[in-house]
Amino acid sequence: MIPTVAPTRADQTERTTAAAANARSAGKAAIAKFSRHRLLTSPGAVTGIVWLAALVIASLTAPLWLPFKTEDQDFTAVLSGPTAAHWLGTDELGRDILSRIFAAAAGTLGTSLLTVIVGVALGTVLAMLSAGAGERTEGAISRGTEIMMSLPGTVIILAVIGAVGTNIPVVMAILGILMSAGIYRVILGQAKSLQSQLYVDAAKVDGSSPLGISVRHVLPGLANTIVVQAALIFAVGMLIQAGLAFIGFGPPIPQPSWGGMIQGASQHVYDAPWMMVPTGAVLALTVLSANAIGNALGKAPNASAPHLPSAAARRQRAKAVAAIASAAPSDRSAKAHEAKGTLSVRNLSVGVDSAGPGKGVPLVTDVSFDVQPGTVLGLVGESGCGKTMTALSLLGLLPSGVSVTGGQILWNGKNLAATTDKDMEAVRGREIALISQEPMRALDPMFTVGYQLNATLRRLRGMGRAEARNEARNLLEKVGIVDAERILKTYPHQISGGMAQRVAIALALSGRPRLLVADEPTTALDVTVQAEILSLLRALVKDTGMSVVMVTHDLGVVADICDQVAVMYAGQVVENGRTEKILDNPRHPYTLALLAADPHANHAHAMPERLASISGQVPQPKDWPSGCRFAARCQFAGSACTDPVPLLPSGTGEGLVRCVKADQLAVEGMDWLATDVPASQVLGIAPKQATIIGKDLA
Numbered sequence: 001m002i003p004t005v006a007p008t009r010a011d012q013t014e015r016t017t018a019a020a021a022n023a024r025s026a027g028k029a030a031i032a033k034f035s036r037h038r039l040l041t042s043p044g045a046v047t048g049i050v051w052l053a054a055l056v057i058a059s060l061t062a063p064l065w066l067p068f069k070t071e072d073q074d075f076t077a078v079l080s081g082p083t084a085a086h087w088l089g090t091d092e093l094g095r096d097i098l099s100r101i102f103a104a105a106a107g108t109l110g111t112s113l114l115t116v117i118v119g120v121a122l123g124t125v126l127a128m129l130s131a132g133a134g135e136r137t138e139g140a141i142s143r144g145t146e147i148m149m150s151l152p153g154t155v156i157i158l159a160v161i162g163a164v165g166t167n168i169p170v171v172m173a174i175l176g177i178l179m180s181a182g183i184y185r186v187i188l189g190q191a192k193s194l195q196s197q198l199y200v201d202a203a204k205v206d207g208s209s210p211l212g213i214s215v216r217h218v219l220p221g222l223a224n225t226i227v228v229q230a231a232l233i234f235a236v237g238m239l240i241q242a243g244l245a246f247i248g249f250g251p252p253i254p255q256p257s258w259g260g261m262i263q264g265a266s267q268h269v270y271d272a273p274w275m276m277v278p279t280g281a282v283l284a285l286t287v288l289s290a291n292a293i294g295n296a297l298g299k300a301p302n303a304s305a306p307h308l309p310s311a312a313a314r315r316q317r318a319k320a321v322a323a324i325a326s327a328a329p330s331d332r333s334a335k336a337h338e339a340k341g342t343l344s345v346r347n348l349s350v351g352v353d354s355a356g357p358g359k360g361v362p363l364v365t366d367v368s369f370d371v372q373p374g375t376v377l378g379l380v381g382e383s384g385c386g387k388t389m390t391a392l393s394l395l396g397l398l399p400s401g402v403s404v405t406g407g408q409i410l411w412n413g414k415n416l417a418a419t420t421d422k423d424m425e426a427v428r429g430r431e432i433a434l435i436s437q438e439p440m441r442a443l444d445p446m447f448t449v450g451y452q453l454n455a456t457l458r459r460l461r462g463m464g465r466a467e468a469r470n471e472a473r474n475l476l477e478k479v480g481i482v483d484a485e486r487i488l489k490t491y492p493h494q495i496s497g498g499m500a501q502r503v504a505i506a507l508a509l510s511g512r513p514r515l516l517v518a519d520e521p522t523t524a525l526d527v528t529v530q531a532e533i534l535s536l537l538r539a540l541v542k543d544t545g546m547s548v549v550m551v552t553h554d555l556g557v558v559a560d561i562c563d564q565v566a567v568m569y570a571g572q573v574v575e576n577g578r579t580e581k582i583l584d585n586p587r588h589p590y591t592l593a594l595l596a597a598d599p600h601a602n603h604a605h606a607m608p609e610r611l612a613s614i615s616g617q618v619p620q621p622k623d624w625p626s627g628c629r630f631a632a633r634c635q636f637a638g639s640a641c642t643d644p645v646p647l648l649p650s651g652t653g654e655g656l657v658r659c660v661k662a663d664q665l666a667v668e669g670m671d672w673l674a675t676d677v678p679a680s681q682v683l684g685i686a687p688k689q690a691t692i693i694g695k696d697l698a
């Protein structure tokens with residue numbers, strides 16, 4: 001039995017103090033996070049919030065501060081403009097317009113909110129029911145909402161008014177019910193697309209109930225849409241309410257309403273035109289405020305289009321580009337790389353812009369490599385080593401909030417790292433193209449393959465319709481599609497993954513690029529299709545003379561297709577050189593370990609009895625040590641590895657290696673151990689123990 005020890009008073013005090021400190025720091029973090037919320041960073045939304053809040057407060061406290069009651073009449077100042085006594089003038093009965101506007105505000109806003117609550121709640125619940133239930137329930141609900149949408153809303157509202165009188169809350173609630181049909185359709189579309197996400201399938205496999213899935217996985221994804229719909233309905237509700245009051249179906253007289261006041265003003269448009277201004281302006285400002293808030297809330301950065309940078313990100317990138325351009329060395333090194341189709345990356349660094357360009361966490365540091373025309377360079381390493389960031393920086397497509405913080409990307413002598421977004425548009429597609437891991441993402445599900453190819457060819461090569469159609473067919477044939485004519489007419493979802501990757505390659509070739517950046521183009525494909533795509537890329541390089549930067553974590557792919565390889569670890573190149581040299585004679589322990597862990601990488605060597613593993617994982621950028629970044633996982637690390645390590649000649653051709661022990665390891669001919677469990681256990685003769693270890697590793 002484990003003995004229990006009663007906590008002492010000192011322990012308890014310490015824990016209470018720690019808990020209070022945690023709560024304080026969590027509170028501060030929450031306040032800091034909220035202050036960065038898009039609602040508070042959009043000037044329009046902030047103005048809208050201030051206006052609505054002021055209106056509500058002023059309206060609710062109106063009896064305390066307004067100089068006149070709503071029904072007070074001043075016959076000495078009928079239809080007057082602004083005066084010291086009546087700041088916004090008076091109406092035809094000498095009633096103070098300012099007092100009436102504020103007295104009517106709370107009612108107008110409150111009943112519009114009622115429309116929002118009823119409409120959005122009903123629309124959302126119906127949409128969630130439809131999305132989660134079977135086809136029959138969805139069919140029944142959808143038919144019901146279609147009927148609602150086909151009914152003449154105005155007539156129904158007038159009929160309701162005929163039945164219950166001008167009871168504005170009831171009328172606005174009915175309006176909410178009528179509007180819920182439209183909201184249902186918008187939300188259902190999005191809910192169904194969320195239902196088809198992989199994480200929803202995973203939740204189903206985990207045994208979550210349909211209700212649990214809807215609430216936990218689907219509803220949060222709908223938040224943006226719901227908020228935008230709510231703001232829209234709020235604004236529409238206010239306008240409809242004003243419209244009803246305008247035609248005489250507002251709150252009973254003498255209760256003021258904005259619509260009623262506008263109607264009164266419309267009768268004096270010639271003799272007292274000012275009368276229309278205050279109420280009209282307040283109504284317009286309130287509607288605009290609701291829309292501005294909805295806009296800001298709905299504009300979740302990266303939510304709908306993570307690849308499109310926000311305005312702030314664009315400004316940030318422009319600043320980073322300017323900084324890089326001013327820090328770039330003279331054009332002399334650029335001139336040396338002017339040959340057509342030559343890429344030369346020099347000391348490239350990429351980082352997060354959290355504290356301004358160049359001041360955030362670095363993600364890639366000091367990366368250099370060259371790619372000659374007609375050759376393939378492999379960027380290889382585990383997940384999180386910075387391969388994708390390096391590759392995307394070549395196209396100026398780094399995600400929002402990440403930018404190049406130093407170094408040069410020399411393409412035909414031009415430094416792309418210091419090029420504006422606008423200039424990059426002329427390079428992307430035409431000179432450098434991209435194919436990605438998921439071909440389906442490159443293809444728009446809404447359009448046929450033919451349409452997408454034609455549109456790209458017309459845009460990039462300025463072709464006419466007929467010429468583009470012919471070229472699209474040629475391109476598909478070039479990437480090995482035999483029935484090109486049929487594929488041109490199909491939609492992306494009608495073709496297989498391998499076929500989609502061929503189409504994506506054809507799209508990438510549309511602009512006749514000289515460099516293709518291929519970000520793990522075969523990872524999502526099965527092995528036979530992988531081989532086909534690799535041999536297609538090889539053939540394209542040979543036929544067209546274009547070069548390829550191939551991002552991969554698979555040394556087998558490197559062995560198959562790459563002329564040069566740059567092994568990346570924790571944001572750095574740790575070894576580079578000619579592929580066969582590196583595969584036959586790796587100098588960095590990380591390369592050694594990757595090779596020992598990959599049975600297909602080196603065809604020359606016999607399949608080992610057991611595969612190696614690399615203990616631990618790639619450190620997060622914020623945890624990179626100042627010395628060798630691989631030291632913590634390295635079987636050969638020693639005290640010399642705590643100092644920063646430069647890239648040094650590896651002694652194999654023109655290769656470079658970032659390891660202080662590279663020469664010693666080469667001389668001693670050391671191998672990466674097959675496992676990180678002590679060698680005595682791995683090689684242990686005792687059959688029982690060996691079986692257990694074998695099982696564990698499996």
Ligand SMILES: Nc1ncnc2c1ncn2[C@@H]1O[C@H](COP(=O)(O)OP(=O)(O)OP(=O)(O)O)[C@@H](O)[C@H]1O
Binds near residue numbers: 381387402621
């Ligand atoms: N948008 C981002 N903002 C901040 N950090 C990021 C962003 N995207 C990636 N990172 C970080 O940058 C580092 C490098 O990521 P990168 O995607 O380049 O790695 P990778 O080697 O290509 O991995 P994978 O093979 O999984 O794509 C990782 O630590 C990752 O967490």
